[in-house]
Amino acid sequence: MDFNKTVLVTGGSGFIGSHLVCSLVASYPDWRIINLDILDYCCSPRSLEGVQNRANYSFIRGDVCNPQLVNHIFLTENVDVVFHLAAKTHVESSFECPSIFQRVNIDGTRVLLEAAHQARHQPVRFIYVSTDEVYGPGLDKAFDENSPLSPTNPYAVTKAAAEYLVRSYWDKYQFPIIITRSNNIYGPRQFTEKVIPKFLTLLQNNRKCTIQGTLPLSRHFLFIDDAIQAFLLVLEKGTVGEVYNMGTSFEISILQLARELIKMVKNVTESESDDWIEFVSSRPQVDHCYPICSEKLQQLGWRAQVSWAEGIRQTVKWYQDNPDFWLDIHKDQRIRKEPDSCKS
Numbered sequence: 001m002d003f004n005k006t007v008l009v010t011g012g013s014g015f016i017g018s019h020l021v022c023s024l025v026a027s028y029p030d031w032r033i034i035n036l037d038i039l040d041y042c043c044s045p046r047s048l049e050g051v052q053n054r055a056n057y058s059f060i061r062g063d064v065c066n067p068q069l070v071n072h073i074f075l076t077e078n079v080d081v082v083f084h085l086a087a088k089t090h091v092e093s094s095f096e097c098p099s100i101f102q103r104v105n106i107d108g109t110r111v112l113l114e115a116a117h118q119a120r121h122q123p124v125r126f127i128y129v130s131t132d133e134v135y136g137p138g139l140d141k142a143f144d145e146n147s148p149l150s151p152t153n154p155y156a157v158t159k160a161a162a163e164y165l166v167r168s169y170w171d172k173y174q175f176p177i178i179i180t181r182s183n184n185i186y187g188p189r190q191f192t193e194k195v196i197p198k199f200l201t202l203l204q205n206n207r208k209c210t211i212q213g214t215l216p217l218s219r220h221f222l223f224i225d226d227a228i229q230a231f232l233l234v235l236e237k238g239t240v241g242e243v244y245n246m247g248t249s250f251e252i253s254i255l256q257l258a259r260e261l262i263k264m265v266k267n268v269t270e271s272e273s274d275d276w277i278e279f280v281s282s283r284p285q286v287d288h289c290y291p292i293c294s295e296k297l298q299q300l301g302w303r304a305q306v307s308w309a310e311g312i313r314q315t316v317k318w319y320q321d322n323p324d325f326w327l328d329i330h331k332d333q334r335i336r337k338e339p340d341s342c343k344s
């Protein structure tokens with residue numbers, strides 16, 4: 001079958017990537033969607049079982065840092081669009097093992113950019129999925145796309161460095177890049193190391209929600225369906241060379257988040273909910289919050305459609321309906337694998 005467009009998604013087996021791949025495969029049967037993913041510990045094959053037999057989907061297991069493989073993909077496939085999501089993403093682990101974050105997030109981006117730029121058939125869009133964490137801690141004013149970058153943890157530093165690389169290909173070659181910076185994204189199928197699925201998994205196992213440190217941390221949360229709509233809109237209408245914040249005005253403290261989830265899962269009153277909370281020591285640097293302004297994306301026509309109440313209801317229900325989804329890999333040794341492999 002002939003396809004109108006070929007889209008390469010890196011990290012397409014991860015949380016956001018798998019939702020993006022499923023959406024692209026279903027919405028654009030005349031586009032070919034290629035997923036390049038190394039299948040790290042945070043992936044489940046079940047995330048993509050809905051698309052694995054579809055004619056317009058193909059999977060390549062491999063490392064985005066491998067120039068032979070990545071060059072071969074651009075040599076043999078006429079890639080029109082790249083969504084680059086492959087990354088090491090767990091902030092805690094980035095303190096324990098910054099070199100792996102540097103390799104995958106920076107070197108991987110460099111390898112992919114160079115291969116895409118050198119390709120005989122050059123992509124018309126290279127969308128780099130970055131994070132609000134590149135701005136560093138928020139103060140009184142929301143960050144817009146021109147705010148200076150001031151990342152404070154190794155994960156965010158590598159994402160910012162990769163952004164500069166991506167940007168340099170626009171500045172030097174007018175290579176058609178777009179950068180997105182989004183708030184925390186949440187929803188079904190997210191691996192259990194991130195805060196919402198971590199709390200839900202602890203509670204399902206009758207364990208307390210662990211809150212790090214005593215500082216009043218808060219986060220903005222964007223539901224996965226709204227994030228996917230934003231990525232598709234940026235592909236369709238985004239201007240090359242531009243950065244788009246992708247955020248929501250909904251902000252919640254981590255303590256209040258725990259209380260809400262406890263009430264939903266354990267069916268207890270507000271006062272009883274604190275029995276399910278435990279305070280533990282904090283990592284070295286934790287940013288208070290990351291407020292961002294998404295007016296530029298809204299000017300393209302994007303609005304978050306899913307309220308927090310609805311998004312978290314769907315998310316909690318999914319984890320309750322799928323208690324064994326992460327069972328195979330939700331073992332402590334899989335999570336601890338990072339620092340061990342870091343030493344080798």
Ligand SMILES: NC(=O)c1ccc[n+]([C@@H]2O[C@H](COP(=O)([O-])OP(=O)(O)OC[C@H]3O[C@@H](n4cnc5c(N)ncnc54)[C@H](O)[C@@H]3O)[C@@H](O)[C@H]2O)c1
Binds near residue numbers: 011014086087186
């Ligand atoms: N989840 C969020 O809240 C959020 C917010 C803003 C930006 N982002 C960015 O979005 C992207 C996806 O995040 P996510 O939450 O889906 O993360 P995730 O950890 O669920 O997925 C990352 C994916 O990258 C793959 N990967 C890792 N190393 C690789 C390598 N060397 N080669 C090929 N694939 C590799 C993993 O196997 C996994 O499928 C990341 O770039 C992240 O920085 C995430």
